[in-house]
Amino acid sequence: MKPGVLDSLIDQIGKDRVHTDPDTLDERRFDYWVVAHLRDWRGEELARPGVVVRPRSVADVQAIVRIANESKTPLVPFGLGSGVCGGIQPDPSVILVDLGAMNRVREIDETNLLASFDAGTNGLEAEEAVAARGLTIGHWPQSIAISSVGGWISTRAAGQFSTAYGNIEDIVYSIEAVLPDGDLVQLGKAPRAAAGPDLRHLLLGAEGTMGIVTGATLKLRRQPEERAFSAWYTPTLAAGFEAQRAIVQADWLPPVMRQYDASEVGRNFRDVTADTAGDRGLLLMVHEGPAGRVAAEIEAVGDLVRREGLEPAPPEVGPHWMERRNHVPSWRQLFEGHLVADTIEVSAPWTRILPLYEEAVASLREREDVVVASAHSSHVYRTGINLYFTFVARHDDPNDMETAYLDCWRRVMEATTRHGGGVAHHHGAGRLRKPYLVHDLGENGIALLRRIKNAVDPHGLMNPGNLIPDASVT
Numbered sequence: 138m139k140p141g142v143l144d145s146l147i148d149q150i151g152k153d154r155v156h157t158d159p160d161t162l163d164e165r166r167f168d169y170w171v172v173a174h175l176r177d178w179r180g181e182e183l184a185r186p187g188v189v190v191r192p193r194s195v196a197d198v199q200a201i202v203r204i205a206n207e208s209k210t211p212l213v214p215f216g217l218g219s220g221v222c223g224g225i226q227p228d229p230s231v232i233l234v235d236l237g238a239m240n241r242v243r244e245i246d247e248t249n250l251l252a253s254f255d256a257g258t259n260g261l262e263a264e265e266a267v268a269a270r271g272l273t274i275g276h277w278p279q280s281i282a283i284s285s286v287g288g289w290i291s292t293r294a295a296g297q298f299s300t301a302y303g304n305i306e307d308i309v310y311s312i313e314a315v316l317p318d319g320d321l322v323q324l325g326k327a328p329r330a331a332a333g334p335d336l337r338h339l340l341l342g343a344e345g346t347m348g349i350v351t352g353a354t355l356k357l358r359r360q361p362e363e364r365a366f367s368a369w370y371t372p373t374l375a376a377g378f379e380a381q382r383a384i385v386q387a388d389w390l391p392p393v394m395r396q397y398d399a400s401e402v403g404r405n406f407r408d409v410t411a412d413t414a415g416d417r418g419l420l421l422m423v424h425e426g427p428a429g430r431v432a433a434e435i436e437a438v439g440d441l442v443r444r445e446g447l448e449p450a451p452p453e454v455g456p457h458w459m460e461r462r463n464h465v466p467s468w469r470q471l472f473e474g475h476l477v478a479d480t481i482e483v484s485a486p487w488t489r490i491l492p493l494y495e496e497a498v499a500s501l502r503e504r505e506d507v508v509v510a511s512a513h514s515s516h517v518y519r520t521g522i523n524l525y526f527t528f529v530a531r532h533d534d535p536n537d538m539e540t541a542y543l544d545c546w547r548r549v550m551e552a553t554t555r556h557g558g559g560v561a562h563h564h565g566a567g568r569l570r571k572p573y574l575v576h577d578l579g580e581n582g583i584a585l586l587r588r589i590k591n592a593v594d595p596h597g598l599m600n601p602g603n604l605i606p607d608a609s610v611t
């Protein structure tokens with residue numbers, strides 16, 4: 138840390154908000170990325186930030202950013218640390234800005250259906266605050282209880298109910314952020330605008346590289362009057378995709394629509410399907426809406442899926458998923474069992490999704506150490522669909538786990554690219570996907586991203602090393 142920086146932080150933010158004790162620094166060394174946890178578990182010494190600062194207000198954040206700017210000190214924003222792509226990897230030169238203490242629900246506007254939050258507000262607490270008024274944000278990432286509103290924006294998150302309610306970019310109304318020079322911007326002020334480029338997108342998915350999100354206003358909806366489930370066995374994945382395409386292209390929008398391959402049915406739904414599934418896949422849906430619409434949707438969707446050869450699955454499937462859907466795995470428990478695992482989410486147009494799935498799973502299975510290679514889809518669009526791969530590799534030597542992990546990632550990224558898919562559906566890029574971004578953006582897109590970054594953050598102080606590739610990758 139450069140001389141004088143700590144004193145300036147203490148002077149302007151307060152001694153009780155500026156932490157240099159080893160325990161606090163240790164806690165903020167990394168996010169949820171498997172590789173960081175693996176290295177830590179192996180006993181590698183991972184770098185700590187120079188200081189952890191916990192602002193309480195927008196003015197605090199501005200003061201921190203100005204101190205960083207004057208002293209040319211790098212800054213790493215930290216929401217709740219559930220990011221899974223290595224977006225947080227500070228070193229001793231860094232001020233880590235922990236937004237967890239900025240956690241106020243600022244306002245709930247029941248007429249315009251808007252709610253404003255500090256960026257560090259825990260996702261579940263945000264949802265519970267509006268639920269108490271009969272409203273919902275409708276954004277349910279599996280990590281809702283361990284992620285923040287600012288983190289959702291910064292990673293372009295997607296929730297489990299996205300097929301009807303949209304991803305975070307559809308739910309955000311306005312974003313308040315402190316730019317790398319300390320200026321405050323408020324982007325978005327009306328239901329829609331044709332007032333130049335939508336600058337909210339500079340922050341959406343920026344993963345801390347363009348500024349610090351300090352607050353956001355999210356769009357709300359009234360809680361649905363009814364909720365019901367339906368579930369169908371799919372004879373093949375191809376038939377399941379066709380059924381899903383028929384449903385969304387007919388404009389039916391069950392908020393949750395998830396298709397599991399046979400391997401995942403065996404692992405995740407054994408309790409409720411063991412006697413009936415055989416080697417079939419599963420399509421489960423959650424239907425929500427005003428009284429009347431839900432029943433009509435279930436009937437119409439049933440007609441569509443039967444035409445593709447799907448057959449009814451046990452009614453317990455939906456409630457079974459609903460109850461267990463937010464189970465969070467412990468990487469360390471897996472490491473102790475000599476296993477390394479991860480999930481990889483990608484997306485592709487309808488015409489390309491099946492070959493993408495087949496090649497990615499076949500490529501993972503070429504590795505003798507891979508004991509699980511499977512996928513489900515969980516976010517559906519008129520134009521295509523996502524896939525969420527799971528892989529598990531087994532190794533007795535912890536050093537081999539990281540090599541296996543990175544090779545599994547490479548295989549899925551390459552299969553995705555070869556079939557014209559997008560390499561990141563909703564977890565962001567971080568350090569893990571940075572080398573693959575060129576496949577989505579192209580060389581000129583990467584150059585444009587760098588130009589924007591240089592203009593917004595000319596001294597390169599915001600989360601250096603994250604997201605933005607320094608050199609082209611082929």
Ligand SMILES: Cc1cc2nc3c(=O)[nH]c(=O)nc-3n(C[C@H](O)[C@H](O)[C@H](O)COP(=O)(O)OP(=O)(O)OC[C@H]3O[C@@H](n4cnc5c(N)ncnc54)[C@H](O)[C@@H]3O)c2cc1C
Pocket residue numbers: 168169213214215216217218219220221224225236256257277278279280283284285286287288289290291292293294295296297344345346348349350351464465466563564565600603
């Ligand atoms: C078990 C599990 C399940 C998950 N399920 C989902 C899911 O269903 N859908 C989904 O989209 N994601 C999911 N994720 C990934 C993760 O929860 C999301 O990426 C989440 O949005 C990150 O929020 P966070 O507050 O934890 O951010 P962090 O991990 O703290 O930060 C993520 C990145 O954003 C930056 N950042 C954070 N806050 C700010 C801010 N206020 N201003 C500027 N930059 C900031 C950080 O520097 C970092 O680069 C899951 C993760 C886990 C561990």
